[in-house]
Amino acid sequence: MKSKIWLMEGLSSQKDIIQGIKAFADQLKCRITVFASHRNERNEILSVADHSLIEPKDAEKRLEFILDTVALHGINAIHTGRNSLWFEENRAAIEASGATLTTGATGADWLTLSEEKVAFSQFMEQNSLPVVPSWRVTTLSELKDYLASPxxxxxxxxxxxxxxxYGIGFWRFDDTASSMALFNHPENRVVNSQQYLAAADASESFTPLVLMPYLPGPEYSVDILADKGEILAAVGRRKEGPVQYLEHEGEAFELACACARAMKADGLVNVQTRNNHHGKPVLLETNMRPSGGIGYTRHSGVNLPGLFAAYQLGLMSKNDVIENAKSSFSPAAVRSITDVILYPEQLTNRLN
Ligand SMILES: Nc1ncnc2c1ncn2[C@@H]1O[C@H](COP(=O)(O)OP(=O)(O)O)[C@@H](O)[C@H]1O
Ligand SMILES: [Mg+2]
Structure with missing residues (x-):
């Protein structure tokens, strides 16, 4: 019987995923042992797992570390939310250990595609899925031309x-914005184009950009559990100001699922859409990894991390997962808050 899942370093929701899995195992009354690891002493994450490990900082040492850990502890399934490209490149060697590997993708090419927003947009167009119109801007003079005549x-x-x-570098141009607006309200992400161009001019290098029409929204973030392109469970979050509404149907939800299918997503992934000025959802991007907000979706009754672990370990069949997600969902509204938790200075569950 398989029961050991190992969550390696992730981007932002590793703790919520561990807690989701533990709660699901309790609810199902089945034993799932969760191993968690991180390169840094993230004790607030590592302490909630059954066992914890510190990962080597050096990528050269990672494969040996993984193979040793799987052999020593009898790990059945590995999940990573970070360094996914490295994991895809080493998939065969990792899976030769007997453990399954989940990176969110079914190959390195899909990861590269999801990370390149213009290529992603072109691929979605080829698949006849509505996506935000996107122009690649590679030089400052191109940007000047586009801004002069969009x-x-x-x-x-x-x-x-x-x-x-993380939304870094997203800016909306508004030539009626005062030159102090971006200093006083950076969170609005609004900038006067002259100011932006002056700053870009003064900078040594130009970071390639995607130029797009600004979409009024609302925005949707859909967390999806997929098996090699097949959607098993999904929960959408419609973002309205500070409140997020959990949904499991509708045009944006269906579009996100179609996108994950086209991307052959595998594991826990996230697709984001936004409504255009006709009120129609279009794709913004997909991340082939769990979102930072995946933990919020549990308030819908659907435990995506739990379903993922149970499916990976063979504790639930594909149909069980699909049925569980359908029957557990009920709509809910959530609001994220800033909070603190106790940071355990010593880990009592550490194995290495
Ligand atoms: N065309 C757009 N119109 C309006 N808002 C956008 C647009 N593109 C991106 N955004 C906003 O910027 C955020 C970050 O963009 P996104 O494509 O998700 O990139 P990333 O999360 O990788 O930085 C989105 O969540 C959305 O709020
Ligand atoms: Mg995003």
């Missing part, structure tokens, strides 16, 4: 880096 007339212009994360 390729669309019905929306304000915005940009973001071609490869990026």
């Amino acid at each position: 390729p669309f007339s019905d929306s304000p212009v915005c940009v973001k880096p071609v490869t990026g994360i």
Whole structure:
């Protein structure tokens, strides 16, 4: 009987995933042992697992560390939310250990595609899925030309880096914005184009950008459990100001699932959409990894991390997972808050 799952370092929700799995195992009355590891002493994450390990900082040592750990502790399933490209490159060697590997993707090419926003947008167009119209801007002079005469007339212009994360570098241009607006309210992400161009001019290098029409929203973030492109469970979050509404149907939800299918997603992934000015959802991006907000989705009754672990370990069949997600869902609204938790200075569950 398989029961040991290992969550290696993730980007932002490793703790919520561990707690989701533990709660699901309690609810199912089955034994799942959760191993967790991180390169840093993230004791607030590691302490909630059954066993914890510190990962080597050096990527050269990672494969040996994984193989030793699997052999020593009899790990059945490995999940990673970070360094996914490295994991894909080493998939055969890792799976030769007998453990399964989940990276969110079924190959390195899918990871690269999801990280390159213009290529992603073109791929979605080829698949006849609505996506935010995107122009690649590689030089400052191209940006100046686009801002002087945008390729669309019905929306304000915005940009973001071609490869990026956490919304860093996203800006909306508004030439009526005062020059102090971005200093006083950086969270609005609004900038006067002259100011942006002056800053870009003064910078030594130009980061390639995606130029897009600004979409009014609302925005949806859909967390999905997939098996090699087949959707098993999903929960959408419609973002309205500070409140997020949990959903499991609708046009944005269906579009996100179609996107994950086209990307051959595998494991826990996240697709984001936003409504255009016709009120129609279009794709913004997909991340082939669990989102930072995946833990919020448990308030819908659907435990995506738990379903993932149970499925990976063979404790639930594909149909069980699909049925469980369908029957457990009920709509809910959630609001994220800032909070503190106790940081255990010593780990009592550490194995290495
Ligand atoms: N065309 C757009 N119109 C309006 N808002 C956008 C647009 N593109 C991105 N955004 C906003 O910027 C955020 C970050 O963009 P996203 O494509 O998710 O990149 P990343 O999360 O990788 O930085 C989105 O969550 C959304 O709120
Ligand atoms: Mg995003």
